[in-house]
Amino acid sequence: MSEVTSRRVVLQPSGVEVIFAWFQRIISGYCLLFGILYWIRLIGFYPGSLWRFDLMPVHWQVTAVMLAVFFPFAAAGLWMLASWGPVIWFICAAAEIVMYAGFPELFGHRPLIVVSHAGVALLYVVFRLVIYLQKRSPRT
Template sequence: MTRGLATRSVPVPDTLDLAFAVFLRCVACLCLVQGVLYWIRLIGYYPGDLYRFDLMPVHWQIAASALAVLFPFAAAGLWMLASWGPVIWFLCAAGEIAMYAGFPQYFGHKPSVVVSHAIVAAAYCGLRAALQMRKRPQAIQ
């Protein structure tokens, strides 16, 4: 081993970095579950009204097919801690908030979905702000 490699320091993630990674991976698991639930709705595996693509109204066909693709894609990005993961999650969350809060006459009223997305967004913003505040004093020195 060369002397240069032996003295190189590797940054060790602290508690805040680990908490942020765990948070993103928990959200990734929830996104994967949401994606699977939308796929179940699309393929008609679950019996019930509007649980088959050909029986859904057009507005449900558009929303369900888009979210069935985007939620697993967001889950992959969040799990890999990629910068595009939260962006795709935001698109999914904005879509569901628009569905359930903006057009309840078409999609139904689900305040729990709207509130859960708001809580996740607030937690994400709080963790990102804490990470930024931690880096800020280091940049000044």
């Protein structure tokens, strides 16, 4: 058997890469849900003092509009497994972390959102590290 026929390139993704793809698609669903919730807030579908655009303070108007656009955009990128999807998600997550952890007097204190974004970011880094180490290790 020649060396050319004995060496095959495996093009199938590893198990970790498949799980990572599904992880991104699950996060995509959450991003779409968050985007819809921000759109509900903008159009005033839900009764409440901060649930209509014209009644919101300016700081809520700016962040709600930005996140209403970015979250569905991140959802599309994550679902398609595009390289820009996690970047847009990171912008959304960083904005909400700054909102709820940095300015709780303006936006309220929502530690569950802050912790969930940090947890997703940590899982993302772990997945990327494991995939990197898998590809780096020589296969026999």
